[in-house]
Amino acid sequence: MKKYLFVIATVSTAVLVFYFLRINYPKPLCANNCQDSFELEIEENAKGIFNNQSVNAPNIALKERETEILGSETSEAEKRIYVNLKTQTLTAYEGKKLFMKTLISSGLWGRTPPGDFTIWTRLRATRMRGGEGADYYDLPNVPYVMFFSNNKVPASAGFSLHGAYWHNNFGHKMSHGCINMRPVDAGKLFNWVDKLGTKVTVIEGEI
Amino acid sequence: MPELKTTLRIFLLVFLGVALSFMLVGRKQLNTQKASAVSIPVSLRVEEPVSSSFETREIISPDGTKALILQKQTEQDKIHYVVLTKNVDEDNETEILVKDADINYQLEIPHNVWSPDNSYFFLKQNDPATEYPVFFSSGEMFKDDAQYLSVKKLFAGKYPEFKIEDITGWAAVNLLLLNTKSEKDGKVSFWFEVPSQSFIRLGTYFE
Numbered sequence: 318m319k320k321y322l323f324v325i326a327t328v329s330t331a332v333l334v335f336y337f338l339r340i341n342y343p344k345p346l347c348a349n350n351c352q353d354s355f356e357l358e359i360e361e362n363a364k365g366i367f368n369n370q371s372v373n374a375p376n377i378a379l380k381e382r383e384t385e386i387l388g389s390e391t392s393e394a395e396k397r398i399y400v401n402l403k404t405q406t407l408t409a410y411e412g413k414k415l416f417m418k419t420l421i422s423s424g425l426w427g428r429t430p431p432g433d434f435t436i437w438t439r440l441r442a443t444r445m446r447g448g449e450g451a452d453y454y455d456l457p458n459v460p461y462v463m464f465f466s467n468n469k470v471p472a473s474a475g476f477s478l479h480g481a482y483w484h485n486n487f488g489h490k491m492s493h494g495c496i497n498m499r500p501v502d503a504g505k506l507f508n509w510v511d512k513l514g515t516k517v518t519v520i521e522g523e524i
Numbered sequence: 525m526p527e528l529k530t531t532l533r534i535f536l537l538v539f540l541g542v543a544l545s546f547m548l549v550g551r552k553q554l555n556t557q558k559a560s561a562v563s564i565p566v567s568l569r570v571e572e573p574v575s576s577s578f579e580t581r582e583i584i585s586p587d588g589t590k591a592l593i594l595q596k597q598t599e600q601d602k603i604h605y606v607v608l609t610k611n612v613d614e615d616n617e618t619e620i621l622v623k624d625a626d627i628n629y630q631l632e633i634p635h636n637v638w639s640p641d642n643s644y645f646f647l648k649q650n651d652p653a654t655e656y657p658v659f660f661s662s663g664e665m666f667k668d669d670a671q672y673l674s675v676k677k678l679f680a681g682k683y684p685e686f687k688i689e690d691i692t693g694w695a696a697v698n699l700l701l702l703n704t705k706s707e708k709d710g711k712v713s714f715w716f717e718v719p720s721q722s723f724i725r726l727g728t729y730f731e
Contacts, residue, residue, distance in 0.1 A: 319531055330542055373641060375587065380634040415693045418555075420635060445713070485586050485636045486701055487691030489730055501588030 348428070348494035349447040355452065355464060358444045363457035367483040374458040375482055375500070377442045380412045396515050398478070398488075400496055400507070402429060403522035407498065409506060416509060419502045422481065422491035423519075429494050430476065434465035434517045436510060437472050445479075447493055454493075454508045456483060460500050461507035465517045478517070479503055552604055561587055585638040588612065590661065592645050594633045601627045607647070618663050621671070625651065646675070646687025646691060646700060655715050658692045658700065658718060675700065675716055682723055686712065692730065 363374040394412030401407075402423050409417040423429040440462045446455040459482040466472040478496045480503030487499060496519075498506065577707065579596045595606040607621040623631065629651035637645040642661055649655045657672035666673055676688055686704040689711075695701040700716040702723075715724040 318528060322528075322535055326538060329539060333539075333542060368699060369695040370698060382670050482587065483640055483697070484693070484695055485638055485640050486695060486730070487636060489692050489701075491695075491730075499586035499588075501584065501586060504588075505725050516597075 333453065343396045347447075347473070348424075348477065348492075349445045355438065355440065355443060355462075355472075357440050357442065358457070359442050360444075360457045363456075365454070365456040365483060367454045367456060369451060372456075372483045374456065375460060377458050379441055396510065398510075398515065398517045400429075400478075400517065400519045401522070402431065402490075402519065405490065407496065407502075407506075409509065411509075417502065417506060419498065420488040422484070422487050422489060422497040424492045424494040425490045428492070429496060429519060430470050431521050432467055432469065434467045434470065434476075434519065436463045436465050436513055436515045436517060438513065439463040439493075439508075440508060441511065454483075458482075461498075461503035463507060463510060478506065568590075581633060583633050583635065583637050584612065585642050586640065587642070588644050590638065590642050592633055592637055592661075593617070594631065596631070598627070603627055603629060607631075607633075607659075609645070609658075618661075620659055620661075621647075621662050628652075629716075633692075639694050639697060639718075641697050643697075648691070654688070654698075656688070658716075673718065673721060675702070678721055679704075679714070679716070679723060683714075685709075686714075695730075703730065 333472060340453075359377045359379075360374070365372045385419050394414070396416075397410050399408045399410070400421060400423065405421055405423060407417070407419055407421045408415065440459045442460050443462050444457045445459045446453075448454050460482070462477050462479040464472060464475065464477040466474070466476070470476060474494075476494055476496075478498060480500030481497035482500055483491070484491055485498070485499075487497070491497060528651040546687045549683070558620075577598055579598075581596075583592045585591070586690040587721060589612055591610050591612050593606075593608040593610065595608070597604040603625050605623040605625070606619065607623075608617045608619055610617040619646060630649070630672045632648040632650075634641070634646075634648055637647065639645065644658055645661050646656050649657060654676070658675060659672045661667070675691065678689060679686070682702070683706075685708065686703050686706045688702055690703045692703060694702050695715055698718045700718065702716055703711065705711050711729045713726040713728065713730045715726065716722075717724065
């Protein structure tokens with residue numbers, strides 16, 4: 318009898334531990350299709366698909382500043398980026414000085430993970446695709462992409478800040494997890510981020 | 525039997541102890557997450573440049589290449605509106621709309637007025653009820669020589685049981701996003717496809 322009770326107790330504890338880990342450490346969804354590497358990808362005169370509509374992707378002209386190795390120029394004051402999922406705003410600070418404040422579009426259905434992240438790479442442009450059926454999208458030349466990650470949301474999940482040329486509904490959730498910005502704002506932020514490891518904090522609402 | 529009761533009691537105590545410890549750990553993680561975030565400014569407010577009798581408001585397109593300008597001149601109980609578009613790097617302006625109205629008439633340019641490819645823009649008009657006219661950014665006419673499409677009028681003709689609460693922006697190149705409400709169905713979002721002037725009911729409500 319004792320043996321059976323011991324087994325029941327062990328199994329119950331194991332089940333409890335399993336659900337605890339699942340709830341507190343959920344496996345992060347990927348922002349687009351999960352992938353092992355992210356590379357600069359540029360096409361000329363490309364067309365994308367979003368919400369079953371064809372969209373002309375912007376042509377990308379690489380400039381020297383956009384391809385330089387990060388870390389060669391650094392400012393003294395720490396640069397930090399904050400994203401508020403409730404108000405759908407992004408603010409960027411250089412020390413205590415506000416650099417930018419703008420509207421963004423984060424992920425629908427809670428797909429953008431909150432937390433403290435760091436930018437691990439940035440690409441002038443790349444291709445993003447995912448979804449299924451009516452939700453399928455294939456978007457070449459997504460501009461000014463800055464991928465971020467932390468120990469819970471790995472780099473392979475592909476969450477990033479980037480420009481979005483296929484919609485203009487900023488201030489409202491629209492994406493599959495990434496933080497969409499107006500391309501003009503994304504470009505400004507991209508050129509301002511001057512080193513890898515720049516911190517990005519995503520919060521659910523006001524503190 | 526006493527042994528069984530003792531064993532069950534021990535099991536229950538162990539189970540409760542494990543559950544309690546997990547709850548406390550989970551709460552500690554939540555507090556840590558809150559403490560690690562930094563306070564950020566209030567949500568974005570769009571600036572309203574004002575002069576006593578003449579006001580100008582400008583919204584740049586998401587790609588930064590075009591500007592929509594709303595000029596408002598108030599004289600006693602009359603308002604004179606002019607809506608213009610221009611390329612950002614040029615001086616030439618295209619006059620889209622000139623409107624003289626009573627003081628209660630309000631014309632606004634919301635944040636997401638430009639379609640993603642800059643072909644169209646919409647305005648928000650209040651007098652006495654809200655209307656959302658859509659224009660070609662080039663000043664081109666729609667079929668039947670219509671200067672603009674009246675989204676509210678077209679929608680009311682197709683879905684009289686719904687009331688438009690807001691048009692937040694563009695879900696895609698040609699798709700305006702409407703948030704509506706009806707007594708029977710509650711909150712429902714629609715797309716308005718500009719070229720075909722048709723409405724598509726959505727399964728998701730875009731807040």
